[in-house]
Amino acid sequence: VAVAHPPRVAIQGERGSFSEEAVSKAWGGRAEPLPRRTCEEVASAVQSGHADAGLLALENSLAGTVTASYEALLACPDLSAVREIVTPIHHCVLGVRGASLETLHSVESHPVALDQCRKFFDRHPFLRPRAEYDTAGAAREVAAAGDPSRGALAGRAAAACYGLDILAADVEDRPDNQTRFVAIARTPASLDPGTGSRSILVVTAANEPGALARVLEAFAGEGLNLSKLESRPTGEPWSYRFIVEFEHLANSDAVARALERVRAATLSFRLIGTFRRSPAVV
Amino acid sequence: VAVAHPPRVAIQGERGSFSEEAVSKAWGGRAEPLPRRTCEEVASAVQSGHADAGLLALENSLAGTVTASYEALLACPDLSAVREIVTPIHHCVLGVRGASLETLHSVESHPVALDQCRKFFDRHPFLRPRAEYDTAGAAREVAAAGDPSRGALAGRAAAACYGLDILAADVEDRPDNQTRFVAIARTPASLDPGTGSRSILVVTAANEPGALARVLEAFAGEGLNLSKLESRPTGEPWSYRFIVEFEHLANSDAVARALERVRAATLSFRLIGTFRRSPAVV
Numbered sequence: 001v002a003v004a005h006p007p008r009v010a011i012q013g014e015r016g017s018f019s020e021e022a023v024s025k026a027w028g029g030r031a032e033p034l035p036r037r038t039c040e041e042v043a044s045a046v047q048s049g050h051a052d053a054g055l056l057a058l059e060n061s062l063a064g065t066v067t068a069s070y071e072a073l074l075a076c077p078d079l080s081a082v083r084e085i086v087t088p089i090h091h092c093v094l095g096v097r098g099a100s101l102e103t104l105h106s107v108e109s110h111p112v113a114l115d116q117c118r119k120f121f122d123r124h125p126f127l128r129p130r131a132e133y134d135t136a137g138a139a140r141e142v143a144a145a146g147d148p149s150r151g152a153l154a155g156r157a158a159a160a161c162y163g164l165d166i167l168a169a170d171v172e173d174r175p176d177n178q179t180r181f182v183a184i185a186r187t188p189a190s191l192d193p194g195t196g197s198r199s200i201l202v203v204t205a206a207n208e209p210g211a212l213a214r215v216l217e218a219f220a221g222e223g224l225n226l227s228k229l230e231s232r233p234t235g236e237p238w239s240y241r242f243i244v245e246f247e248h249l250a251n252s253d254a255v256a257r258a259l260e261r262v263r264a265a266t267l268s269f270r271l272i273g274t275f276r277r278s279p280a281v282v
Numbered sequence: 283v284a285v286a287h288p289p290r291v292a293i294q295g296e297r298g299s300f301s302e303e304a305v306s307k308a309w310g311g312r313a314e315p316l317p318r319r320t321c322e323e324v325a326s327a328v329q330s331g332h333a334d335a336g337l338l339a340l341e342n343s344l345a346g347t348v349t350a351s352y353e354a355l356l357a358c359p360d361l362s363a364v365r366e367i368v369t370p371i372h373h374c375v376l377g378v379r380g381a382s383l384e385t386l387h388s389v390e391s392h393p394v395a396l397d398q399c400r401k402f403f404d405r406h407p408f409l410r411p412r413a414e415y416d417t418a419g420a421a422r423e424v425a426a427a428g429d430p431s432r433g434a435l436a437g438r439a440a441a442a443c444y445g446l447d448i449l450a451a452d453v454e455d456r457p458d459n460q461t462r463f464v465a466i467a468r469t470p471a472s473l474d475p476g477t478g479s480r481s482i483l484v485v486t487a488a489n490e491p492g493a494l495a496r497v498l499e500a501f502a503g504e505g506l507n508l509s510k511l512e513s514r515p516t517g518e519p520w521s522y523r524f525i526v527e528f529e530h531l532a533n534s535d536a537v538a539r540a541l542e543r544v545r546a547a548t549l550s551f552r553l554i555g556t557f558r559r560s561p562a563v564v
Contacts, residue, residue: 061519067346111393111413131393131413178519210502212511213495220492227520229494231511237343237460237562238509280519 009183010034010045010054012069013110013134016154016161019055020136022085022181026055037133039072046184047076053185054079060089060179062172063115065230070243073184073272074202074232081200081273083183088281091117091153091172094139094164099148101167106130108138109153117153120171127151139164178281182273189275191250198227199255200272201244203262204234211265212242218261219246222254241268247277291465292316292324292333294351295392295416298436298443301337302418304367304463308337319415321354328466329358335467336361342371342461344454345397347512352525355466355554356484356514363482363555365465370563373399373435373454376421376446381430383449388412390420391435399435402453409433421446460563464555471557473532480509481537482554483526485544486516493547494524500543501528504536523550529559 009031011019020033034051036042045051056069073081093107104127107114111131114121121129132138135154142152143162151167152158159166182200191197205211219226228245248255263269291313293301302315316333318324327333338351355363375389386409389396393413396403403411414420417436424434425444433449434440441448464482473479487493501508510527530537545551 059515061515062517064349064515065513174517176519180520207507209505209507212508213498213502216495216498220495223491225489225491226494228522229511229513229524231347233341233343233346235344235456237458238462240510242511 007031007052008034008050010036010042010051012036012039012042012056014136014140016139016158017134017136018087018089018155018179019057019181021155021157022055022087025087026083026085026183039068040075043072043076043079043184046079046186053082053183055085055181055183057112058180058182059228060112060116060177062174062177063112066112067232070230070232073200074241077270079184079186080188081182081275082185082187082189083275084198084278085181085183086178086278086281087181089116089172089177089179090155090170091135092156092159092166093168093171094142094152094154094159095150095167096143096146096148097165099151099165099167101127103148104151104167105149107151107153108132108142110135110138113153116172116177119173120168136161176281180278182275184273188273191274191276193249193251195250196247196277197250197274198245198247198277199274201246201262202241202270202272203244203266204241204268205266207239214265215242215244215262218258218265221261222258224248224254224258250274289313289334290316290332292318292327292336294318294321294324294338296418296422298421298440299416299418300369300371300437300461301339301463303437303439304337304369304461307369308365308367308465321350322357325354325358325361325466328361328468335364335465337367337463337465339394340462340464341510342394342398342459344456344459345394348394349514352512352514355482356523359552361466361468362470363464363557364467364469364471365557366480366560367463367465368460368560368563369463371398371454371459371461372437372452373417374438374441374448375450375453376424376434376436376441377432377449378425378428378430379447381433381447381449383409385430386433386449387431389433389435390414390424391417392420395435398454398459401455402450418443458563462560464557466555470555473556473558475531475533477532478529478559479532479556480527480529480559481556483528483544484523484552484554485526485548486523486550487548489521496547497524497526497544500540500547503543504540506530506536506540532556
């Protein structure tokens with residue numbers, strides 16, 4: 001008899017990261033987060049079965065697309081996006097006991113997090129932003145170094161996790177800042193017909209006039225709204241794959257017809273996943 | 283009488299960077315590069331008149347779009363993209379005298395450069411990639427530190443510029459790696475009618491089914507090939523601007539008709555520039 005265990009969910013980043021918050025939100029505290037350094041490692045943990053699921057940050061409302069997450073999805077044809085989680089993001093500047101904004105020289109964080117706080121850095125030109133692989137990972141390193149000249153940009157959970165003080169709170173450029181994550185798994189999601197859903201598709205269109213327009217017309221012709229369109233390089237100079245996200249009702253005939261037209265109009269085609277659409281946070 | 287001076291061209295990064303190589307390629311050694319830390323600072327140097335032109339790396343064939351460059355273009359309505367320069371990119375691992383791949387613990391560079399050498403880092407898992415603001419800037423800091431455990435990922439010009447040894451050469455994932463730059467200026471380019479050109483456009487489409495398809499149909503209907511399509515956040519959660527690049531002959535009626543249709547189909551519209559198309563490097 002298989003022993004039941006709480007689902008293990010691979011996350012990019014350390015304990016106390018926003019990914020861990022998103023796991024709590026989605027699994028209600030029943031999941032065990034498995035920290036991984038990169039999005040690629042999140043995907044391989046799921047592929048190899050070390051993790052039951054993984055979490056990837058697809059985009060942030062201020063900083064835009066997290067390309068490493070889409071790259072990880074594109075690189076793993078056996079994995080599916082199965083769930084969407086949108087979570088508010090509030091950044092704090094953290095430091096060791098005795099530090100203040102005045103003692104800091106640098107603030108370390110994930111580059112996508114630094115990007116969400118550009119106005120703060122404009123107002124504090126003496127603070128040098130430094131890219132790290134993770135928000136909470138930066139907090140952990142600042143705590144370990146014990147150096148009052150080093151700050152980390154991360155969430156309140158990271159402050160609690162690594163015993164750091166909050167030197168400035170909610171420093172993101174807009175208070176409605178939010179990040180959209182997807183959970184990935186080895187098996188596609190099964191959805192009740194009619195569920196408000198979103199799908200992620202990757203296609204290669206011929207490099208000729210109208211090629212991409214034919215793809216988009218396939219969706220427009222069925223009244224399906226595109227929520228995202230993004231080009232990614234194939235490696236071959238100036239040739240691209242396109243990532244398309246669109247909104248629809250699960251198991252609808254309109255989607256089947258649109259995808260049939262897209263398949264006919266493209267050189268390659270892969271459905272990365274279909275999942276219940278999560279509302280924006282308001 | 284105005285004193286003639288060599289054109290001053292603001293670049294993102296330090297002397298010895300690939301941007302400096304692109305300036306030499308475009309101006310044949312007659313220009314004076316002005317190093318700036320960020321793409322935003324490149325744009326403001328041009329806007330304020332400190333520089334006659336600026337150079338922005340738009341995309342790399344392996345790593346994709348350089349979003350900071352497009353953000354700088356979007357933020358400066360008074361500047362135009364006036365020229366395109368495509369240049370081959372070969373990365374080397376650089377270290378101080380006495381260093382070797384075995385003595386290194388970390389390799390510092392611009393994150394887009396690190397992204398072009400993923401296979402090298404996969405083969406050398408003991409080397410930790412560290413994000414810096416510039417390839418040549420990383421080389422300069424490694425040289426100044428004199429520390430044989432620190433390497434920089436940059437071009438041959440940076441090795442020469444800062445007196446570093448080449449510990450591994452041509453470590454990019456593909457030998458045909460190349461970056462596409464645009465020059466920006468306060469005045470749009472003037473092109474002979476019929477010149478093989480490219481234009482960059484930014485539009486906001488309504489968030490409704492078919493909105494973006496109507497934009498693309500405007501180009502397809504005139505036989506114009508889209509070379510790039512990219513969404514960028516507006517800041518407002520999950521609302522986007524689209525950057526469209528398309529190929530055409532300068533001053534053609536087809537372009538005028540397509541742009542008229544695009545203008546009618548969008549909520550906002552701005553032509554960022556039209557310039558002579560540069561061929562890919564082969």
